[in-house]
Amino acid sequence: MPELIELPPSPASAARVVGLTEAEARARLQQYGPNAVEPMVPDSWWQVLLRQFRSLIVLVLGGAAGFSFAFQDHAEGLAILAVIALNAGIGFWLEWNAQASMTALRRLGLTTARVLRDGRVCAVPTHHVTIGDVLLVEAGEVVAADAALFEAQQLQVNESALTGESMPAGKVVDPAMGDGCELKFPDKATDSTSQLFKGTAVVNGTGRAYVTGVGSGTQLGEITQLVQHAARSATPLEAKLDRLARQLVYITVALAAGYVAIGLMKGQPVFGLLKIAIVLAVAAIPEGMSIVATLALAYGMMRLARHNVLVKRLAAVETLGGTDVIFTDKTGTLTQNQMAVQTVWLPEGQLRFPLAEEAGQPAALRGEAYQLLLRVAVLCNNATYTPATADAALGDPLEVALLALAHGGPFDVPGAQAHLRLAEQPFNSDTRLMATLHRQPDGRPWVAVKGAAESVLQHCAGQQLAAGAQPIGPAERAEWLGRANALAETGLRVLALAYRELPDEHQPDWADELTWLGLVAFLDPPRSEVVPALEACQRAGIRVLMVTGDHPATALTVAHQVHLAKDSDTTVVTGDELESLLTHPNGEGRRRLWQARVFARVSPAQKLDLISLYQDKGHVVAMTGDGVNDAPALKKADIGVAMGRRGTQVASEAAALVLRDDSFASIVVAVEQGRIIFTNIRRFVLYLVSCNLSEILVVTVAGLLGHGAGLLPLQILFLNLLTDVFPALALGVGKGSPRVMQHPPQDPQGPIMRPGDWRLAIAYAALMTVALLTADYLARNQLGLAPAAANAVLFFGLSAAQLVHVFNMAGGHTPLWHNDVLRNGYVWLALALCSGLIVLAYVQPLLHRLLGLQKLTPVALLLIAGPAVVTLVFGQLLGRLMASKRPAAKARPFS
Structure with a gap:
């Protein structure tokens, strides 16, 4: 249920406006639908699925499948297509969940609007505003629906979102609505100057309006429908990752073309050369890079939402x-923004709150100066507050604190609120004060002003103090400014209050020539x-x-x-x-x-x-x-x-x-999480690139040594399917290192892979390649294994080396036994899943046959374990060596 707050009678209209009843509002909401501009329709499942096939990566894989079919290798061609489909399925699942996460985040950001229901101010979700509601707007709010104005106080609205006009548009009351005593609500405003439009921003003043259009029936809704199908643009990170993937593909295509050209010059068979070229092309492709990055960002956003x-x-x-x-x-x-009045400084002296048992203070509370000050506090005020529902107060905390002060003392608050407000000069950063013009019950006009001490004093020159002491001259102004400074130096926020009695309510400069009342200081710890x-x-x-x-x-x-x-x-x-x-x-x-x-x-x-x-x-x-x-x-x-x-x-x-x-602490948490997310993305990109480079080097060197490709296209695809998704995703959603806020920030405009990262990736790839080719050499030449058995050693050795390589991503400054990668539960889950799938590929007959694997002997198992141990041990040493040579990040100079 919406929160209801008692609303005083409208100060600028004699007509009593009560708005819709809750029952009427529910009926109209059912009749006209929710006040929601038809949102950008989320992509359907088939659109998300099709998007998985629109990439250079899929094009290269499709070309490899086409070559396989052309060479009558139907099993391999079908398997490549199956891997494309499986990779698309994983991408679909990840993106679909990321889209659901974004939808959940948008729900967290739903706004509310203030409307009249049963004569009371009601804060309701914006999409529950309906035709016939009385909408209340003030500076700083976004208009919730199209509406016709029947009350406006210096109202200005920024309509640049609709019109492109940068200057705020002044708004006036629609004359078709009557004379203020008997209002007539039309179906639509007669002129744009008396109409509010959904989605525009109120920059000055206040107003009340009758809602005439909601949802897609608003002007914003009509414009939005024209751009519903605008093309989805990639984020800067997606563009960087796509550029990196293309660079890898282009490098590999060039390498494969050069390899084929050299082989042709040597007279090697075309079929064998093309097979190796296909393997190289497949090895270069980081299939899950963009998908994992998007999910890592979405997961980071959800984590930030949990931190407010x-x-x-x-x-x-x-x-x-x-x-x-x-x-x-x-x-x-x-x-804390929990304002409470601590000091009131009147011409007669200071009052400190909460009141101490000091002589003279009770009398001062009943004095004329204090009573006038409380009248200004109540009248020059747009907050709503009642002692019984203090927790439900609406408005600026300073104004709420002033109302609480008035309600807590010997003062007739209802009597002050009986003063009819005729006009208002809202607070702005130029004048630094707020002024309201009222008609007292006896008909005389009265002005209430509050604002910064220096600003209010400028409008008090020549006027007597409320206590009837002396005029405000330069000396008195300096004395009051000194008092304001003294209060401010103790950490208090200070407001000055003044008033004026007018002979005529139509006087043009009614917020000038004021009578000074004093200072109010607020404590905000x-x-x-x-x-x-x-x-x-x-x-x-x-x-x-x-x-x-x-x-x-x-x-x-x-x-x-x-x-x-x-x-x-x-x-x-x-x-x-x-x-x-x-x-x-x-x-x-x-x-x-x-x-x-x-x-x-x-x-x-x-x-x-x-x-x-x-x-x-x-x-x-x-x-x-x-x-x-x-x-x-x-x-x-x-x-x-x-x-x-x-x-x-x-x-x-x-x-x-x-x-x-x-809270400022939430900003720091956001920056910390931003660093963690970006570090995680760099980390899994380094992991993917080093793994894919190791595959490229293994295939290239094995081919140059006359061992063919060393690995089959399906084996490369299978490995990439595992390492490009599960371990990379686990790295992408890690909780991060506690040291992430102990070094200067990185430049977010820089590339994903910095020069040092490229050097480290190449070094890791070279390490794995040397270890794997050594195991391959021992299998072929020392143990005399057949090419198919040696291939199995190379495949499982590469699998084990890439899986343990994930622990090298902790960085060169953390110990192997105590780092955030080791503490990442998702990493262990990913390793268990990948290991299980590799074992399944070995024991399941169909997968065993498709991947061309052979049975392993105990000696072969030792050869498989060797590259994994070398990758882990020497990878740690290599990471530390490279980290020690990398220059420390420097903060950008502040000068």
Whole structure:
């Protein structure tokens, strides 16, 4: 059931609007269907299956099967086709499950909308909004359905998603709806200026509207249907893997062509040469590479979801591991965002909460200044709060805390709420204040204002204090700013409150010439998990910067509390300073800019400048945000991170990640998981490439030695079917090493296989090749085994060597008996499965015959074990040797 919250009467309309009843809403939902734009229809099972056959890999395998049929080797041709079908089946199963995982992730990200039901505000899932609902919108929300406005307060909507127009569109009330006393709800708005469109973003103001279209009946739905069948684009990682697979195929095709040409010049038979060429082509193909990579990413996304991180785009996981700069907000991310009023500073003095038993405080609570301050706190407020349902409060935490203060003192809250709201100037980053115009019960107009102390004081010049003391002049302004700074330096958030009595409600500059009331300071303690998370970032070579619109002293105090800045560090760059430092940098200014860890009073436009500053130096930037003004910065950052609890829908739409708990520690977990995922992908790619290179080298050298191909095409296919899927998949979904956050990040734009990785893969392949060809030599020349028996030794030896080679993927810095590959249960499961299938191939008559295997003697078993032992022991030594020579990763310079 949706959550119901009592709604006060509409402040801008005399008509009583109650919305639909729950029964009516259910009936209309059944009649009109869910409010869901026909989603991109998931690929059907046959489309996913067909996609498994659309690749260069399948083309090469098909060509090999065609050659086999041409040479009358029907059994081999059919077996290759069977392997193609089996590989396609495995790919289908993996991709189908990955698609199901993505669908489950999308369900986690479902949004809600606020509507009126039975006269109360009701938060319902967006797809439950129906025609006839009364929709409530405010800045930061995404419009849930097409609707006609009957109430609007300075409402502006960004409709660029539909129109391409970058400037917000101003919205007015539809005149066809009546005069405000008797509303008439039409089937459709008479003009676009009075209509809201599904999927657009509210950037300013508030409004109420009558829903006229839902789902596919909205303008967004009609446009979406035109692009339903847009082509699926590959992620950057998929493109890199596809490019790597093509490189391997091209190299092998060139090698096979050269091999055939040399053989023809030597007068060797064409049939034998083509057979070896087919084996080479088959050996080069990493059949499961792209499939395993996609599943590894999808599995990583599901793992992140369990850590309260919702990943909206698959490609974002690829970038996470390379993040080396995090711009974080303060409130709710580094702090708990559980606001409570701690101090009220009136002209008569301070009140500290919870109230102590001090003389004079009860009288101050009943004084005129405090009563006026509470009236402003209630009226200049868009939150909903009642003491009985405090946990169900909706709105900004600061505004909720102000309402809680008013309800907790000797103040007539219902009497204040009887003031009819006539107009509102919403808070924005330029004015840094919010103002509301009201009509008192006696008909006189009254203005309530709250905002940053410096901004409110600018509008109080020349006005008397509420206590009737002295006018606000330069000295008094400096004194109040000093008090605000003193409160901020203790880590409190500070708001200033003021009011004005107007002679005429039609006065144009009604939010000016205010009467000063005082300051309210809120305590928002830091999150306990932030300090260890910041320490982890420091060890990982990640620079964390606080970028906030809050007071510089408050920001610096919190930075010291969470150890973001050292106690001796007093550098805070404000928005005003940032402007000059970016446009006219000098030596000292540039040093100050790059050393600063705290940026305060920063505007949304300046956040874009900071992101550009670091991106231009090659850094990968993650940016947190929660407001509608943060959307451009979230889009511009390499990784936009939106707050799921307190964030706006607009911010969530623009971000690549959504934190469901708003905690900075979750960002660090996301970066850590991103590194693990990317490390896992590099690891299984190295494993696949080294295994496939070993097959290519074995076939090539055996052919040059006059032993034919050494291995049969079906044997290569069988091995690839095992090693390219099961061990690789196990490596791809590993939990990772605890050391992953103890070194600088890698460049996510770099290739999957770095030069050092290629050298290591070639070294591993050469090691396995030498060990296998030595066993083959002993089998043929020392033991006198027949070619077929020697072939069986080579096949099973290669199988064993490739399976134990998975333990070499732990890296050269971890011991063999204690590493994340050894602790990976999926690795052991994959090895057990592959070993069982290899044994089945030996004992099952049909497979035994198709693969051309011979019975093994005890001596042959020893020869099979030899390459496996050599691969494991010397592979560990080789990995350590190569790791010691590889230069340590260096963090990108911050200058």
